[in-house]
Amino acid sequence: MRPGMTSVRHRHDDALSRVTWGAFEHMVAEHFRRQGYRVEHTGTGEGPNLTGGGIDLKLHREQELVVVQCKHWNSFQVPHNDVHQLIGVMHTVGATGAIVITSGEFTTSAMEAAAKFRHIRLIDGKTIRAMLGPIAEPVVDAPTLPDLPTWTGAARPPIRHTRQQRTDRAAAIAAVAAVVVMSGALVMLYTVYIREIQQAQMAKLREAPVPAATQQRTEASLPSVLPGLTSTLRPAEGAPAKPAIVHGAPAGRDVIAEWNDKPPVAAALKDQ
Numbered sequence: 001m002r003p004g005m006t007s008v009r010h011r012h013d014d015a016l017s018r019v020t021w022g023a024f025e026h027m028v029a030e031h032f033r034r035q036g037y038r039v040e041h042t043g044t045g046e047g048p049n050l051t052g053g054g055i056d057l058k059l060h061r062e063q064e065l066v067v068v069q070c071k072h073w074n075s076f077q078v079p080h081n082d083v084h085q086l087i088g089v090m091h092t093v094g095a096t097g098a099i100v101i102t103s104g105e106f107t108t109s110a111m112e113a114a115a116k117f118r119h120i121r122l123i124d125g126k127t128i129r130a131m132l133g134p135i136a137e138p139v140v141d142a143p144t145l146p147d148l149p150t151w152t153g154a155a156r157p158p159i160r161h162t163r164q165q166r167t168d169r170a171a172a173i174a175a176v177a178a179v180v181v182m183s184g185a186l187v188m189l190y191t192v193y194i195r196e197i198q199q200a201q202m203a204k205l206r207e208a209p210v211p212a213a214t215q216q217r218t219e220a221s222l223p224s225v226l227p228g229l230t231s232t233l234r235p236a237e238g239a240p241a242k243p244a245i246v247h248g249a250p251a252g253r254d255v256i257a258e259w260n261d262k263p264p265v266a267a268a269l270k271d272q
Contacts, residue, residue, distance in 0.1 A: 005076040005077070005079070006076060006077045006079070006107055007075060007076060007077070008073075008074070008075060008076060008077055008104045008105045009105060010105070011074060011075065011104075012074060012103065012104070012125055012129075014129075014135070015135040015136060015137045015138065016103060016125075016128075016129060016132070016135045017074045017103060018137070018138050019072075019135070019138050020138075021070075021072045023138070024070060024072040024103060025041070025043060025056055025057070025070045025072075027132055027135070028057065028068065028070055028101055028128070028132075029041065029057055031131055031132055032057070032059050032068075036061055037059040037060060037061045037066075038059070038060040038061065039057055039058070039059060039060075040057065040058040040059075040060065041056070041057060042055050042056060042057065042058055043055065043056030043057070043070070054069060054089075055067045055068070055069060055086075055089060055093070056068055056069055056070045057070070058093075058095075063096070064096050064097070065093070065094070065095045065096050065097075066095060066096065066097040066098065066099060067086070067089060067090055067093060067095045067097075067098050067099070068098075068099045068100075068101060069082070069086055069098075069099070069100050069101070070101050070102075071100065071101065071102040071103070071104075072102075072103050073102050073103060073104040074103055074104050074125075075104070076104065077104065077105045077106055077107045077110070078100065078102045078104070078105070078106045078107065078110055079107050079109065079110055080107060080109040080110040080112070080113040082100060082110070083100060083110050083113045083114050083120065083122070084113060086098050086100055086120070087117060087120060090119065090120075096119065097119045097120075097121070098119060098120050098121070099120075099121045099122075099123060100114075100120070100121075100122050100123070101123040101128055102123070102124055102125060102128075103125045103128060104124070104125050105124055105125060106122055106124055110122065
């Protein structure tokens, strides 16, 4: 670029900013062709015209002849020098008007210079985008891969992807990473949840009451007389044992009389 060029205040980052110089010129030509002009291409459309005064398009309609200069500049503003040079070219070719179109911006001095001539029109990046409408993203054709034998080991040339393809790929990688992170988090939560459930079940089993059948078996297994405890009742010494009386068996009168003459057992215990 020329020395002293001024950078744009706002740099566009869209499909129009990524098309080639030739594509930009053909888009402008097609727009004016739809407006009823017969368009004549006079510029190369292959690169920036830094010499100034160049004409890229001639627009013919009835008695009207308009010269157009296209500047596909995205980083620097178009200065006033280009406006003045196009005015000289307009008079040289006998044009009735002139248009300077840029995909970027004009300097303030360029806009002031154009305002002094009513036949000069400036179209900046915002205006040309509104005129052209939506622009499709330029497609970068992948190079044709040569049919190389597998045993050669020759490296194939890299394939360049468009910005949209790179964006889609980054979005897909981010989505996969998010799914992996969420799966890991769910596995951790599920593991902790199962462990808490098991601990709660074990605590519930420890706090559950003993069944009645188990308690009866436990009580039945206890001894009837606890060890270490003995009875304090002792038989009275010297008290004769009372003979067993068998009902229905005959008893002698002598035996019964002898038994009746004995003192009672309670009195014998008391005397002792």
